[in-house]
Amino acid sequence: MDSIIGTSEQILHALYMIGIVAEAVTAALAAGRRSMDWMGVAMLGPVTALGGGAVRDVLLGHHPLSWVEHPSYLLITAGAALATIAVARHVYHLRKIFLFLDAVGLVVFTVIGCNVAIALGLPVVIVIASGMITGCAGGVLRDILCADIPLLFRAELYATVAILTGVLYVGGQWVGLAHDISIALAMIAGLALRILALRFGWSMPKFVYTHTLH
Amino acid sequence: MDSIIGTSEQILHALYMIGIVAEAVTAALAAGRRSMDWMGVAMLGPVTALGGGAVRDVLLGHHPLSWVEHPSYLLITAGAALATIAVARHVYHLRKIFLFLDAVGLVVFTVIGCNVAIALGLPVVIVIASGMITGCAGGVLRDILCADIPLLFRAELYATVAILTGVLYVGGQWVGLAHDISIALAMIAGLALRILALRFGWSMPKFVYTHTLH
Amino acid sequence: MDSIIGTSEQILHALYMIGIVAEAVTAALAAGRRSMDWMGVAMLGPVTALGGGAVRDVLLGHHPLSWVEHPSYLLITAGAALATIAVARHVYHLRKIFLFLDAVGLVVFTVIGCNVAIALGLPVVIVIASGMITGCAGGVLRDILCADIPLLFRAELYATVAILTGVLYVGGQWVGLAHDISIALAMIAGLALRILALRFGWSMPKFVYTHTLH
Numbered sequence: 001m002d003s004i005i006g007t008s009e010q011i012l013h014a015l016y017m018i019g020i021v022a023e024a025v026t027a028a029l030a031a032g033r034r035s036m037d038w039m040g041v042a043m044l045g046p047v048t049a050l051g052g053g054a055v056r057d058v059l060l061g062h063h064p065l066s067w068v069e070h071p072s073y074l075l076i077t078a079g080a081a082l083a084t085i086a087v088a089r090h091v092y093h094l095r096k097i098f099l100f101l102d103a104v105g106l107v108v109f110t111v112i113g114c115n116v117a118i119a120l121g122l123p124v125v126i127v128i129a130s131g132m133i134t135g136c137a138g139g140v141l142r143d144i145l146c147a148d149i150p151l152l153f154r155a156e157l158y159a160t161v162a163i164l165t166g167v168l169y170v171g172g173q174w175v176g177l178a179h180d181i182s183i184a185l186a187m188i189a190g191l192a193l194r195i196l197a198l199r200f201g202w203s204m205p206k207f208v209y210t211h212t213l214h
Numbered sequence: 215m216d217s218i219i220g221t222s223e224q225i226l227h228a229l230y231m232i233g234i235v236a237e238a239v240t241a242a243l244a245a246g247r248r249s250m251d252w253m254g255v256a257m258l259g260p261v262t263a264l265g266g267g268a269v270r271d272v273l274l275g276h277h278p279l280s281w282v283e284h285p286s287y288l289l290i291t292a293g294a295a296l297a298t299i300a301v302a303r304h305v306y307h308l309r310k311i312f313l314f315l316d317a318v319g320l321v322v323f324t325v326i327g328c329n330v331a332i333a334l335g336l337p338v339v340i341v342i343a344s345g346m347i348t349g350c351a352g353g354v355l356r357d358i359l360c361a362d363i364p365l366l367f368r369a370e371l372y373a374t375v376a377i378l379t380g381v382l383y384v385g386g387q388w389v390g391l392a393h394d395i396s397i398a399l400a401m402i403a404g405l406a407l408r409i410l411a412l413r414f415g416w417s418m419p420k421f422v423y424t425h426t427l428h
Numbered sequence: 429m430d431s432i433i434g435t436s437e438q439i440l441h442a443l444y445m446i447g448i449v450a451e452a453v454t455a456a457l458a459a460g461r462r463s464m465d466w467m468g469v470a471m472l473g474p475v476t477a478l479g480g481g482a483v484r485d486v487l488l489g490h491h492p493l494s495w496v497e498h499p500s501y502l503l504i505t506a507g508a509a510l511a512t513i514a515v516a517r518h519v520y521h522l523r524k525i526f527l528f529l530d531a532v533g534l535v536v537f538t539v540i541g542c543n544v545a546i547a548l549g550l551p552v553v554i555v556i557a558s559g560m561i562t563g564c565a566g567g568v569l570r571d572i573l574c575a576d577i578p579l580l581f582r583a584e585l586y587a588t589v590a591i592l593t594g595v596l597y598v599g600g601q602w603v604g605l606a607h608d609i610s611i612a613l614a615m616i617a618g619l620a621l622r623i624l625a626l627r628f629g630w631s632m633p634k635f636v637y638t639h640t641l642h
Contacts, residue, residue: 207302
C-alpha cells in the first residue's frame with residue numbers, strides 16, 4: 001500500500017514539475033505580448049508558476065512556501081521562461097501541446113492545493129477553495145502584473161475546472177473510493193472539461209451591467 | 215456587564231454580516247460593468263467582502279483568517295454576488311440602500327480591524343492602520359482585479375471615514391468612555407461623514423503633477 | 429569588533445531611513461501623475477516604501493513586519509509623501525538627488541533583505557531572492573496600484589541592480605571578506621550600475637511576441 005501511495009505521489013510530483021514549466025512558458029509568452037524585457041520575463045515565469053501555491057500558503061499560514069523549501073523551483077521556472085524567448089517561434093507551433101500541459105498543471109495544482117488543506121485538517125469548503133486558489137491564483141497574479149483584468153474572471157472555464165476537480169477529488173474519497181482512484185478520476189474529468197472547453201469555445205455566461213451605483 | 219458586551223458583540227456581528235453581503239453586491243455590480251462571467255462575479259464578491267480582513271490578518275500574522283474559520287462566509291458572499299445577477303435591475307432602484315449598507319460595512323469592518331490589533335497588544339498607530347486596512351483593502355483588491363486605479367486613491371472620503379472611525383474609537387476609550395459607547399460614537403460619526411460625503415460630493419483635494427522624474 | 433558591526437548597522441539603518449523617505453517621495457510624484465487625492469498620496473507613500481519588506485516578510489513568515497514593530501515608519505513615509513505635495517516643484521529641480529537617494533534605497537533594501545533571509549538560515553538562492561523582493565516589490569505594488577505594468581518588468585536595470593548587489597554581498601562573504609567590506613562593496617557596485625544605467629539609458633533587451641496561444 002505504501003509503495004502505491006509512494007508511486008502516486010511520485011507521479012503527482014512529476015506532473016507538478018511539468019505543470020510549473022508549462023505555466024512559466026505561457027507566462028513568458030504573455031510577457032512577450034507586452035514587450036517586457038528579459039528580466040521581466042525571468043520574473044513573470046516564477047510568479048505565475050509558483051504564485052498560486054504561494055497565495056494559498058500565505059492565506060493558510062502554511063510555511064515554508066514550496067519555493068522557499070525548494071529553491072530549485074525558482075531557478076527552473078525562471079530558466080523555462082528565459083528559454084521561451086529563444087524558442088518562441090517553435091512554441092507557437094507546439095501551442096496545442098502547451099495548452100494541454102497548462103491544463104495538466106491546473107488539475108495537478110488543484111489536487112495538491114486540496115491535499116495541503118486536508119493535511120491542515122480544514123473543512124471541505126476550504127479544501128476546495130484551497131485547490132482552486134492553488135490552480136488559479138498564479139494566472140491572476142500574471143494578469144495583474146500585465147495590468148489586465150484576470151482572464152479567469154472574463155473567459156474560459158478555468159476556475160470551473162478547478163472546482164470540478166476539487167469536488168470530484170473530495171467527493172470520491174467521501175464515497176469511499178481509494179485515494180489514488182479519486183485523484184485519477186478528478187484529474188481526468190477536470191482535464192477533459194478543460195480540453196472540451198478550449199476545443200468548443202465553451203464559456204460561462206457573462207454578467208453585463210451598465211449603471212453606476214452613484 | 216458581560217451580557218452587555220455580549221449584546222454589543224452580537225450587534226457588531228450582525229452588522230458585519232450585513233456589511234459583507236453589501237460589499238459582495240457592490241463587487242458584483244463592478245464585475246458586471248466589466249462584463250465578467252458568472253464565475254468572475256462569484257469570485258469578486260468574496261475577494262472584495264473578505265479581502266480587507268484577509269490582508270490585515272496576513273500582514274499581522276493573525277491566523278486562521280476569518281473565512282478559513284467560518285467557510286460559510288465564502289458561500290454567503292459568493293451567493294450574494296451571484297444573486298445580484300438576477301436582481302441587478304432592482305439593485306439599481308435600491309442603490310441608496312446599498313450605498314448606505316456599504317457605508318455600514320466600512321465602519322463595522324474598521325471597528326473589527328481595530329479590535330483585532332488591540333487584542334494582539336499592538337500600538338495605537340497600528341490599531342488605526344489595522345482598522346483602515348480592514349475597512350478599505352477589500353475595495354482596493356476589487357479595483358486591482360478590475361485593472362483600475364483604486365477608487366480609494368482617487369475619490370470620496372472612504373479612507374478618511376475609516377481613519378475618523380478608528381481615531382474616535384481608540385480616542386473614546388482613551389478618555390475613559392465605556393467600550394460600547396466608544397464603538398457607537400465612532401461608528402455613528404464615521405457613517406455620518408460617509409453619508410454627507412456621498413450626499414454633497416465631498417472629496418479630498420487632488421495632487422496633480424505632470425513632470426516625470428527622468 | 430562589536431563596535432564596528434554596531435557602526436555598520438547604524439549606517440545601514442540611517443541609509444534605510446533615507447531610502448524609505450526617497451521612495452515615499454517618488455511614490456507621491458507617481459500619485460500626482462495620476463491625479464490621486466491627498467489621501468491616496470498619503471497611502472501610496474508607505475505602501476511603496478515599506479511594501480518590499482512587507483512582501484518579503486509575508487512570504488517568509490517573518491513576523492512582526494518592520495512597520496508593525498516601528499509604527500513611526502508609517503508616519504514618516506506618509507508624512508514624506510504628503511510633504512512632497514507642497515514641495516513638488518522643488519523636487520523636480522532636485523530630481524537627480526532623489527533618483528540617487530532612490531538608488532541608495534534600492535541597494536540598502538536589498539542588503540537588509542539578504543540579512544533577513546540569512547538570519548532565518550535560508551539557502552543562498554532564497555537569500556538573493558529575499559534581497560531582490562525587498563528592493564523591488566515596493567515599486568511593483570506602487571505600479572499595480574497605479575494600474576500600470578510594473579516599470580520593473582519593462583525598463584531600467586532595477587532588478588538587475590538588486591541581483592548584482594545580493595550576489596556580491598553573499599559572494600563577498602563566501603570568499604572570506606569581512607562582513608562590512610562585503611556590504612560596502614556590494615552596495616557601491618550596485619549603486620554604480622544603477623547610476624550608469626540611468627546616465628546612459630542602459631536597459632535589458634526586450635522580448636516581443638505577437639502571437640496569441642489560442
